[in-house]
Amino acid sequence: MASYIIDKKDLKILLDKFLKEFKVYGPIKPGLDSSVDEIKSIDDLHLEYKSTIISPKKFFLPPKDTLFEFKIQKGNYEIKEIVNDEKFILFGLHPCDVNAILKLDEFFSGKFKDKYYQNRRKNSIIIALNCTQPGENSFCKSMNAGPFLYKGYDILLTDIDTKYLIEIGSDKGKKIIQGLKLNIASKNDLLKKEKKCKLANKKIKKILDPNWLPKLAEENLDHEIWIDLGERGGVAGSFPCLSCGSCSLVCPTCYCYDIYDTVDLSLKNGSRVRELDSCQLLEYGQVALGGNFRKDRKDRIRHWMFCKFGAAAGSKNSSCVGCGRCIRVCPSKIDITKVAKSLWRKK
Amino acid sequence: MMNEYYPNFAIIKEIKKETINTNTFVLKFTDQKIADKFSWKPGQFMMLSVLGVGESAISISSVENDNSINATIRNVGNVTNSIFSLKKGDSLGMRGPYGTGWPLEKIIGKDILIVAGGMGLAPLYGVINHVIRNRTEYGHLEIIYGARTPENMVFKDEFSKWKRIKNSTFFLTADEITRENPFECRTGLVTSCFPMMKTHHRNAIALLCGPEIMMRFAAKCLETIGFADKKIYLSLERRMKCGIGKCGHCQIGLKYVCKDGPVFNYDDIKPFIRPL
Numbered sequence: 001m002a003s004y005i006i007d008k009k010d011l012k013i014l015l016d017k018f019l020k021e022f023k024v025y026g027p028i029k030p031g032l033d034s035s036v037d038e039i040k041s042i043d044d045l046h047l048e049y050k051s052t053i054i055s056p057k058k059f060f061l062p063p064k065d066t067l068f069e070f071k072i073q074k075g076n077y078e079i080k081e082i083v084n085d086e087k088f089i090l091f092g093l094h095p096c097d098v099n100a101i102l103k104l105d106e107f108f109s110g111k112f113k114d115k116y117y118q119n120r121r122k123n124s125i126i127i128a129l130n131c132t133q134p135g136e137n138s139f140c141k142s143m144n145a146g147p148f149l150y151k152g153y154d155i156l157l158t159d160i161d162t163k164y165l166i167e168i169g170s171d172k173g174k175k176i177i178q179g180l181k182l183n184i185a186s187k188n189d190l191l192k193k194e195k196k197c198k199l200a201n202k203k204i205k206k207i208l209d210p211n212w213l214p215k216l217a218e219e220n221l222d223h224e225i226w227i228d229l230g231e232r233g234g235v236a237g238s239f240p241c242l243s244c245g246s247c248s249l250v251c252p253t254c255y256c257y258d259i260y261d262t263v264d265l266s267l268k269n270g271s272r273v274r275e276l277d278s279c280q281l282l283e284y285g286q287v288a289l290g291g292n293f294r295k296d297r298k299d300r301i302r303h304w305m306f307c308k309f310g311a312a313a314g315s316k317n318s319s320c321v322g323c324g325r326c327i328r329v330c331p332s333k334i335d336i337t338k339v340a341k342s343l344w345r346k347k
Numbered sequence: 348m349m350n351e352y353y354p355n356f357a358i359i360k361e362i363k364k365e366t367i368n369t370n371t372f373v374l375k376f377t378d379q380k381i382a383d384k385f386s387w388k389p390g391q392f393m394m395l396s397v398l399g400v401g402e403s404a405i406s407i408s409s410v411e412n413d414n415s416i417n418a419t420i421r422n423v424g425n426v427t428n429s430i431f432s433l434k435k436g437d438s439l440g441m442r443g444p445y446g447t448g449w450p451l452e453k454i455i456g457k458d459i460l461i462v463a464g465g466m467g468l469a470p471l472y473g474v475i476n477h478v479i480r481n482r483t484e485y486g487h488l489e490i491i492y493g494a495r496t497p498e499n500m501v502f503k504d505e506f507s508k509w510k511r512i513k514n515s516t517f518f519l520t521a522d523e524i525t526r527e528n529p530f531e532c533r534t535g536l537v538t539s540c541f542p543m544m545k546t547h548h549r550n551a552i553a554l555l556c557g558p559e560i561m562m563r564f565a566a567k568c569l570e571t572i573g574f575a576d577k578k579i580y581l582s583l584e585r586r587m588k589c590g591i592g593k594c595g596h597c598q599i600g601l602k603y604v605c606k607d608g609p610v611f612n613y614d615d616i617k618p619f620i621r622p623l
């Protein structure tokens with residue numbers, strides 16, 4: 001599909017068109033850090049961001065989501081459907097986060113479709129922004145998930161100095177820019193993008209070989225590193241894991257959730273809710289009569305690492321996109337790339 | 348789009364007492380169309396829910412002619428407690444069936460060894476019925492069932508029938524016998540019956556279900572007497588929230604118990620039967 005360019009100062013025209021038809025969410029910087037939230041005008045938009053603490057996963061898999069409401073009357077039940085039909089644009093998502101969404105897409109399809117996730121996905125338009133300023137914790141390049149994007153977008157923007165290069169990735173993307181007067185990108189503009197991509201790649205310092213990650217998951221069930229990580233002095237300069245679950249909270253691909261019911265005071269109306277959960281928390285593996293399939297911290301951190309290395313959702317592919325959020329928030333300074341390397345070295 | 352999270356409703360047609368804390372509930376979908384369409388395999392499970400309290404995974408022990416489902420439930424916590432507070436005629440939520448069943452077609456022609464502990468007999472009850480109904484298709488049937496005490500045993504009404512199955516052996520064993528012993532139980536763990544076992548591993552398949560520790564020991568013992576890992580199947584229990592392979596709670600290593608199991612070939616999951 002054709003590529004276009006737009007002057008940075010004209011981005012407002014583009015955004016205003018979107019705002020007329022859709023709710024738009026994009027990177028904002030309300031305080032010290034960035035987050036993806038509602039954009040009401042171009043002034044809210046903060047496109048020069050490195051990463052957000054909470055990933056855009058929240059738009060498809062909210063931290064807390066009502067599955068349905070119910071009414072209990074004289075022993076009979078009535079189920080009320082929750083319909084969510086908001087159409088929205090995610091503006092300025094980075095490649096790692098788009099790739100994470102692609103992984104979630106796969107996960108929430110299959111034999112049993114997840115209507116809640118798929119509805120939101122169907123109603124969303126992704127306008128991605130290639131990442132020219134990867135942060136110090138990023139290892140997206142190793143995970144084939146950045147810093148530049150090659151699939152999964154409806155529209156893709158690249159900052160090429162005074163302009164943005166606009167690439168169209170889908171019919172949805174084509175449709176939403178219809179009617180706008182945009183100049184076709186020149187060969188030079190496309191070359192500039194290549195240059196930017198090379199520069200961004202150079203800025204990434206954390207490198208892993210993703211091909212051996214799934215093997216690490218299979219072959220190291222009894223490695224002492226897990227004891228180090230869970231109970232002793234940590235690994236490669238980290239402290240032992242605290243089982244706080246922060247890594248799951250910020251991970252763009254952690255999808256595990258708990259399901260529970262709530263009822264109001266009359267005990268007649270209630271809802272079944274799902275809430276994101278973490279395998280790092282003790283309660284996650286708990287069953288009736290005090291049993292727990294993952295009581296030890298070392299078993300939980302191993303489970304989490306394995307999921308990222310390649311055991312997620314029963315697949316053999318890594319669910320990690322290398323965004324580096326877990327490294328950034330871990331209070332014990334656990335670095336998944338260092339854990340992987342230590343495992344590899346000590347084989 | 349069908350929404351798999353919505354429970355259908357079922358009415359409790361009957362409640363049978365099994366032990367002091369276990370009942371069999373006979374459940375019939377209130378929607379006749381759903382009841383008519385229902386098909387299942389022994390080893391599969393349902394998600395039963397009491398709205399306002401929650402959901403639990405419960406094995407299908409058997410299915411009657413009108414497609415009513417027999418669920419044998421032990422009262423151990425929130426959800427099971429509220430199921431026990433329901434009476435005949437009350438309704439509850441039910442969705443399923445989920446999971447893989449026992450490999451009944453694959454084991455045609457083989458001798459079958461069933462090793463069950465406690466509630467673990469529930470998912471195997473359907474296998475026993477299947478073998479009785481298709482007696483000529485299978486070889487020797489051996490059932491070894493253990494529980495903490497004879498009173499804790501489920502499906503006691505069937506024992507006399509099972510003792511009379513053609514070409515079969517039936518052992519009952521209890522960890523301890525404190526009161527009466529109406530079924531001539533032996534004392535000891537299920538594995539203590541192994542030396543007397545008639546089944547020879549050559550043409551046999553072993554099906555195990557019970558507390559994980561019991562299955563681990565039983566599988567190990569079977570290995571030492573010559574059973575190849577591939578000939579052992581077991582049904583695992585894990586915490587389940589969705590039952591459809593999404594919530595992640597039932598993961599064990601690379602597998603999801605709700606979707607890849609609960610019945611697994613021992614060879615596939617051997618390294619993972621421990622905290623994983």
Ligand SMILES: Cc1cc2nc3c(=O)[nH]c(=O)nc-3n(C[C@H](O)[C@H](O)[C@H](O)COP(=O)(O)OP(=O)(O)OC[C@H]3O[C@@H](n4cnc5c(N)ncnc54)[C@H](O)[C@@H]3O)c2cc1C
Nearest residue numbers: 287288403404405406420421424425426427469585586587
């Ligand atoms: C495939 C499968 C088949 C089962 N079949 C039977 C059966 O036929 N009869 C029977 O009595 N029990 C069976 N169970 C165990 C049964 O699911 C639990 O005993 C029950 O969920 C306990 O829930 P509760 O709310 O009463 O207890 P609570 O402790 O109050 O439970 C709290 C939560 O933990 C979950 N949970 C607790 N214990 C377990 C457990 N052992 N396994 C999975 N989730 C658990 C529940 O879903 C619930 O959401 C089976 C479990 C599995 C996984």
Ligand code: FES
Nearest residue numbers: 590593594595605
């Ligand atoms: S019970 Fe939810 S994934 Fe298996």
